[in-house]
Amino acid sequence: MNAQSLLHALETVVGPAGIVCDPEQMASYLSDWRNAYRGAAALVVRPATTEQVAAVVQICHAHRVALVPQGGNTGLCGGSIPDDSGTQVVLSLTRMTRIREIDTANETITVEAGVLLQHLQEAAAAVDRLFPLSLGAQGSCTVGGNLATNAGGTAVLRYGNMRDLALGLEVVLPDGRIWNGLRGLRKDNTGYDLKHLFIGSEGSLGIITAAVLKLYPAVRSITTAWVALPDARSAVELIGSIRALCGDRLTGFELMSRQSVDFVLRHVGRCSDPFAEVHPWYVLIELSDTQPDAPLNDLLEAGLGAALERGWVLDAVLAGNEAQVAALWAMREGISEAQNHEGPSLKHDISVPVSRIPAFIERTDEALLERFPGVRIVAYGHVGDGNLHYNVSKPPGSDDDAFKAQQAAISEIIYAATAALDGSISAEHGIGQAKRDAARRYKDPLELELMRALKRTLDPEGLMNPGKVF
Amino acid sequence: MNAQSLLHALETVVGPAGIVCDPEQMASYLSDWRNAYRGAAALVVRPATTEQVAAVVQICHAHRVALVPQGGNTGLCGGSIPDDSGTQVVLSLTRMTRIREIDTANETITVEAGVLLQHLQEAAAAVDRLFPLSLGAQGSCTVGGNLATNAGGTAVLRYGNMRDLALGLEVVLPDGRIWNGLRGLRKDNTGYDLKHLFIGSEGSLGIITAAVLKLYPAVRSITTAWVALPDARSAVELIGSIRALCGDRLTGFELMSRQSVDFVLRHVGRCSDPFAEVHPWYVLIELSDTQPDAPLNDLLEAGLGAALERGWVLDAVLAGNEAQVAALWAMREGISEAQNHEGPSLKHDISVPVSRIPAFIERTDEALLERFPGVRIVAYGHVGDGNLHYNVSKPPGSDDDAFKAQQAAISEIIYAATAALDGSISAEHGIGQAKRDAARRYKDPLELELMRALKRTLDPEGLMNPGKVF
Numbered sequence A, B: 001m002n003a004q005s006l007l008h009a010l011e012t013v014v015g016p017a018g019i020v021c022d023p024e025q026m027a028s029y030l031s032d033w034r035n036a037y038r039g040a041a042a043l044v045v046r047p048a049t050t051e052q053v054a055a056v057v058q059i060c061h062a063h064r065v066a067l068v069p070q071g072g073n074t075g076l077c078g079g080s081i082p083d084d085s086g087t088q089v090v091l092s093l094t095r096m097t098r099i100r101e102i103d104t105a106n107e108t109i110t111v112e113a114g115v116l117l118q119h120l121q122e123a124a125a126a127v128d129r130l131f132p133l134s135l136g137a138q139g140s141c142t143v144g145g146n147l148a149t150n151a152g153g154t155a156v157l158r159y160g161n162m163r164d165l166a167l168g169l170e171v172v173l174p175d176g177r178i179w180n181g182l183r184g185l186r187k188d189n190t191g192y193d194l195k196h197l198f199i200g201s202e203g204s205l206g207i208i209t210a211a212v213l214k215l216y217p218a219v220r221s222i223t224t225a226w227v228a229l230p231d232a233r234s235a236v237e238l239i240g241s242i243r244a245l246c247g248d249r250l251t252g253f254e255l256m257s258r259q260s261v262d263f264v265l266r267h268v269g270r271c272s273d274p275f276a277e278v279h280p281w282y283v284l285i286e287l288s289d290t291q292p293d294a295p296l297n298d299l300l301e302a303g304l305g306a307a308l309e310r311g312w313v314l315d316a317v318l319a320g321n322e323a324q325v326a327a328l329w330a331m332r333e334g335i336s337e338a339q340n341h342e343g344p345s346l347k348h349d350i351s352v353p354v355s356r357i358p359a360f361i362e363r364t365d366e367a368l369l370e371r372f373p374g375v376r377i378v379a380y381g382h383v384g385d386g387n388l389h390y391n392v393s394k395p396p397g398s399d400d401d402a403f404k405a406q407q408a409a410i411s412e413i414i415y416a417a418t419a420a421l422d423g424s425i426s427a428e429h430g431i432g433q434a435k436r437d438a439a440r441r442y443k444d445p446l447e448l449e450l451m452r453a454l455k456r457t458l459d460p461e462g463l464m465n466p467g468k469v470f
Helices: A003-014 A023-029 A050-062 A117-126 A143-148 A232-249 A258-267 A296-309 A322-333 A335-340 A354-371 A400-405 A407-420 A436-442 A445-458 B003-014 B023-029 B050-063 B117-126 B143-148 B194-198 B232-249 B258-267 B296-309 B322-333 B335-340 B354-371 B400-405 B407-420 B436-442 B445-458
Strands: A043-045 A067-070 A089-092 A099-103 A108-112 A166-172 A178-181 A207-214 A221-229 A250-257 A281-289 A315-318 A349-351 A376-382 A387-393 B043-045 B067-070 B089-092 B099-103 B108-112 B166-172 B178-181 B207-214 B221-229 B250-257 B281-289 B315-318 B349-351 B376-382 B387-393
Touching: A003 A043, A003 A050, A023 A043, A023 A089, A050 A067, A050 A089, A050 A166, A050 A178, A050 A207, A067 A143, A067 A207, A099 A117, A108 A117, A108 A143, A117 A143, A143 A207, A178 B445, A221 A232, A221 A296, A221 A322, A232 A250, A232 A281, A232 A296, A232 A354, A232 B232, A250 A258, A250 A322, A258 A281, A258 A335, A258 A376, A281 A296, A281 A322, A296 A315, A322 A335, A335 A376, A335 A387, A349 A407, A354 A376, A354 A387, A354 A407, A387 A407, A400 A407, A407 A436, A445 B178, A445 B194, A445 B445, B003 B043, B003 B050, B023 B043, B023 B089, B050 B067, B050 B089, B050 B166, B050 B178, B050 B207, B067 B143, B067 B207, B099 B117, B108 B117, B108 B143, B117 B143, B143 B207, B166 B194, B178 B194, B221 B232, B221 B296, B221 B322, B232 B250, B232 B281, B232 B296, B232 B354, B250 B258, B250 B322, B258 B281, B258 B335, B258 B376, B281 B296, B281 B322, B296 B315, B322 B335, B335 B376, B335 B387, B349 B407, B354 B376, B354 B387, B354 B407, B387 B407, B400 B407, B407 B436
Parallel strands: A043 A089, A067 A089, B043 B089, B067 B089
Antiparallel strands: A099 A108, A108 A207, A166 A178, A166 A207, A221 A281, A221 A315, A250 A281, A250 A376, A349 A387, A376 A387, B099 B108, B108 B207, B166 B178, B166 B207, B221 B281, B221 B315, B250 B281, B250 B376, B349 B387, B376 B387
């Protein structure tokens, strides 16, 4: 490949504004926001339209140059960072920021890949609708990245993953052809469901350029509670009883260990413990309703009262105003930041069937503490999805590098426990580069074989985000 | 192939009870319940376990014999009927009727492919849960068929299609290997989503033998209303306003033209018009709630009252007791049967974006009546899914055969209107044999090309339900 001829060909398509090749300007595209992954690239190309993306992919295909699609670069597994060869081209979708259509009667919105999740949420709110995907990075992650990684977050319990929110896709295929699957249909049984193949494929099968997404009725009442529990088993009992009572009003159920809350109270200035006593576990519960003035407080109090009698709940408080709601969510959302103040930590994003969460926590805690005494286990997550962020901080005062050297052994214990309980080693973060090897070890070989066969079929040259997923 | 050696090999796997080769006994497997499609077969094999299915597929693969998977044989497109060569083997899943596991804490049920949908619903109800898929054939259709065709029905509005209710699958691949994807996980981002490829593939990529399905909280309050409307446009306005008000309480919204209701009143003995006046359109609305004594009547009356003022509603009545609820649903469910009494009818199962339903009806009615004066258009369906059953009955007193000869021209008008509005020519019934040619004409050629590439990858010998889908 001639780098100059490639640059020239791409510039003809996207114009000078669509090319980044100055090393300093390229830097932000070559490492993730946490600076955990770094790569090199021949250049960064920023097409502004689907047709430009198609032309770019055709040119790279003709030159046999590998492409790394990139959105907001907020992923946690290095999926949008090129390798260090310097031969790959980063294709940033961040100029494709159009909201193409809002169809309120169809309850859909059609957006381009580079639209920020938060802008999408705001566009929905402006027409009195809800776009429910909600996650920490929403101010900087893009819809394209959300689709490519099948993003999750705190509202999956009620509204599903990004996959469940998509009705149609527009995708540039590895040979540069455009598949226009932008249908806003809730029922379409005319063959294989191609969109689900591209969603969650982390850019390894094609480049998602736009999508038709579902909208939901605006929420008009919310109740939020902070609840203390004796153990994780009680959290599973509690969510079952609350869901039976409240049905779809249950839109949030976030579990946190005392260790998680301790770190937040220590390091996040604005947070204070809602209870005088220390408790082993907590959940943040959110009920919501499309009706204004829905009697959600009464409903939740009834549910918590019954759970208190059965011993599943030790104490509970309902937020009395918006400031209190914000304060409770700040506790939950502060965990990741707070943990950073305690030195290096090893992060895991696992899922198991909801019924097996207590067993997972008991077994894994015991195995870890036996082998690595003093480590601090920061377990929290989305109980209704069976999804735990099971992070491990070094023992207080211990050596950082010594702890990091144990990373593989610690993860091994966690992933083995996950696999033994029929779980997933990556619930919502994807594989990227970070979990490629773990996926190879813990995934069914037949499933990996099928995935590879699909990859070869759709991307026979292996030019779409090579080195990721597989 | 030697038919005797095949028979012998299969009998070794499934035993004499698992083989049907007597022509008389085979008959019910060789035509669908409406007797619209007929085929022939070398034999019918009825394995009782996944391992037996795998062994059967291996034997057929070795003999290069094509397989036609079959469930309850209630499909409307001939997808489970063999061709007339007499060389294909029908693989009936109806002996695989085990409910393998119910995990109430995980809100999941694991069932085999041959379980009847109604038995699945009953098993869910027995543990105080709802399995929401609901359709006319539920007493005889099987879960495997529901998955293979991505079945829809009346509850899709709230709970989604069968695809949306499945968390994991067990599939016997075309070479006889078993893919165990029976995971009960709500989040799993470790690669391509294989289950969505098999769901809706109509047995053309493998044989679904079991699935992990989602359960929902039991419903404890229901309100049902029968509402008269001036036009289809008002139905779209009405569903938008009711959904905004009621959110997920809205679990049914079925549109019916006066023509549909007329046929029911004429031919279904137990039905009578709830209103003294004749109106052009009707909807049946259902609200439901997990709470006992939820004030659904008040809510629906408020919504309908506001719609009455805006002219979207002409009249409305709420069912006062269970008998009235049943009577209203009998009107909706009687349409298909009633239409049979009016001579031959051409059935279509289309979808368009909800917002385009009025345009679809207006355009198509006009085009049809202009070209085929006197035909009776029986339009009804699931407005919230954009899904209309748009059927056409012959003009009264006209010749049956002359009408049937116009079938292609009538369908052409309907499918062209569907395509022009970015719709689907098969919303919930699938392709099977019935819509193969139409799919070839109305589907994006690139999408068909991708589908064929996937088919070749997973079933290179073309032994899985050949002649269907493509």
